Amino acid sequence: MTYRLSGACHCGTIGLELALPRPPEEEVVGACQCSFCRKHNARTVSDPRASARLVVHDPAELQRYRFGLSASEVVLCRRCGVYVAMLMREGDKAWTTINIDALDERARFTGLAEPRDFSGEALEGRRERRKARWTPTELVGWPEEGG
Numbered sequence: 001m002t003y004r005l006s007g008a009c010h011c012g013t014i015g016l017e018l019a020l021p022r023p024p025e026e027e028v029v030g031a032c033q034c035s036f037c038r039k040h041n042a043r044t045v046s047d048p049r050a051s052a053r054l055v056v057h058d059p060a061e062l063q064r065y066r067f068g069l070s071a072s073e074v075v076l077c078r079r080c081g082v083y084v085a086m087l088m089r090e091g092d093k094a095w096t097t098i099n100i101d102a103l104d105e106r107a108r109f110t111g112l113a114e115p116r117d118f119s120g121e122a123l124e125g126r127r128e129r130r131k132a133r134w135t136p137t138e139l140v141g142w143p144e145e146g147g
């Protein structure tokens, strides 16, 4: 059974699809303690058995923000300001952890948010952990690296 959820930023420039292997009620909700997520009080979901699609309808409105070790980038909408996901890319592969509040069915994520602090982690360990735990993601309409 696959649970299909959709979402978007507020203005619809960045669309989001998430196919979960279990109901949202059973997914682990993450409360990332990185300095960016704390400022957004973000709750996130990632599941390596899930799959996601991020669809950018207007690449000029895609805002990407990097900080710290720059192992990943924050995906934001330049037009409406919504934080959509944290993205890590390697070659033609991509993984995300998704901001639950950008999903239409955000209320179904009833799991208690687990604080996660990875700030002491080295860069290589961080990339490997994300590949193991984040959601494999297809990027559609994405600008080229550096674009």
Ligand SMILES: [Zn+2]
Residues within 6 Å of the ligand: 009, 010, 011, 012, 013, 014, 077, 078, 079, 080, 081, 082
């Ligand atoms: Zn938007």
